[in-house]
Amino acid sequence: MSKINEEQVIEVLKQCLDPEIPIDLWNLGLIYSIKINDAESGNSNVDITMTLTTPGCHMGSYMANDIKTKLEGLDSVDLATVQVVFDPVWTPDMMTDEARERLGFKKPPAEE
Numbered sequence: 001m002s003k004i005n006e007e008q009v010i011e012v013l014k015q016c017l018d019p020e021i022p023i024d025l026w027n028l029g030l031i032y033s034i035k036i037n038d039a040e041s042g043n044s045n046v047d048i049t050m051t052l053t054t055p056g057c058h059m060g061s062y063m064a065n066d067i068k069t070k071l072e073g074l075d076s077v078d079l080a081t082v083q084v085v086f087d088p089v090w091t092p093d094m095m096t097d098e099a100r101e102r103l104g105f106k107k108p109p110a111e112e
Contacts, residue, residue, distance in 0.1 A: 001042030002076040009034050009046055009071070016066045019059050023102055025050065025067070029094030032085065039078040046071050048082045051090045060084045 013026040025031055035047040048067055052060050064082035071080035092105060100106075 003038070003042075004036060004044045004046065004071075004074065004076040006034055006036065008074075008076075009036065009048075012070050012074070013048075013067065015070060016063065018053070019062060020057075021053070021103070023095075023099050025063060027096045027099040027102075028053070029096065029099070030063075030090060032088075041078055043076050043078045045079040046077055046081075048080065049085055050082060051085055051088075053090055055086050055089075 010026055013031055014024045016025045017023065018025060018028055018030070021028065030050050030052065031048060032051060033047075033049040037045045037047070039045045048071075050064070050067070052063070061084075064084055067082050068080045071077045092100075095103075095105070
């Protein structure tokens, strides 16, 4: 019996890469929410809400399954569910500074 915390979930999400952009889903800003609940076993269940860079992206199920597989591979997680949504629509300003830098984006004018 063990529980997972949000920081540990984020570390797993940083191991899940967008197959078309060599950056992880967390830093791309594709993760909208992380909810951790107690499982009957004493472990955790994790619910992730995420989006894609474009609604027409055909890799959504691949990325959702990658998250689910990696989380459920941990001893502390019994069940992981991943919901893909398109509201709000993803925009590049949702990326972390690390992702922007790796992709060559300039910082927004307010940050320069």
